[in-house]
Amino acid sequence: MDVHIRSLMMASLMMMMMMMMMIFAYADEGTATFYDPPYTPSACFGNQDNGKMIAGASDGIWENRGACGRNYKVKCSGAANTEPHPCQGTNTITVKIVDYCTACNGTINLSRDAFSMIAKLQAGKIKIHFDRA
Template sequence: MGLEMRVLLVLAMAICLPSATYAADGTATFYTPPYVPSSCYGYQNDGVMVAAASDAIWGNRAACGRRYRVTCTGATNQGVPQPCKGTSVVVKIVDYCPPGCRGTIDLSQEAFTVIANPNAGKIKITSSCNGYQNDGVLIAAASAPIFNNKAACGRSYRVTCTGATNQGVPQPCKGTSVVVKIVDLCPSPGCQATLDLSQEAFATIANPDAGKITIEYNQV
């Protein structure tokens, strides 16, 4: 079923869209520094936007290196009834949260603080449409108007670059189009575009250095 084609904006942020998206609903806790050594990378320093995976997503180390966008959706305790800050955070899995882990994902203290009041300790989270399903790399996150409380999950859109949004790359378009599947939400207020394409999808239609472009898109 086709939809009327419209000219809008798209922003490429590949790290926000893992090829295997995070569980649709779960909980997050946090742990404190030091973050090395880690189960995945030993003494390699991967910064502070990191997380440890519970058995639900660890997969015998298969989760190592995956990046997940995590969004706070609500409280788990009455002490902090409104913990969420209305933002999301992208974290890299570098460690294992062993049996007894209190959350689906155990965020670094810094990552947890980006999305919620750390006094909450544990929060409800959401991040995707399809749980642990691997939808490949030609995927996208939809802004709230398109996402429509997950109604857009699984829809495919043909996206074509039509022009530039910045003078740094005045002619970003490659003259091609790409079909992407909606697998995630690009949350407000941080989302800067109508569609947030994977890096691979964006690079198919435009110069990635542009970062943000004007597009035409329609449902296919």
């Protein structure tokens, strides 16, 4: 292979790796738990049905109702308790903040439906990377 082409390929690969690292550098780390239906009423929208890809915000992201309606991309990143390999299924999900979670013991309290798309329910609590969508 020509040395010039090889150099271009290496430079392209390095640039792609740097871009991937930048994407993860902006994501916050935290934990996620889940809650069971019914998902209404909620602190943000009362009895309005917002579907199943929803979540409650902890004090860390609640911002005095400022989080209401925000979308977050959430990715399971590992175990937060004794479940050794909790991550499964879809790589990343997007959820809408519809509720306030005062005692959920996590950063984001996902609906059961959302949690089960990225992790095993028996884990109960997982480590996550999350960012506003």
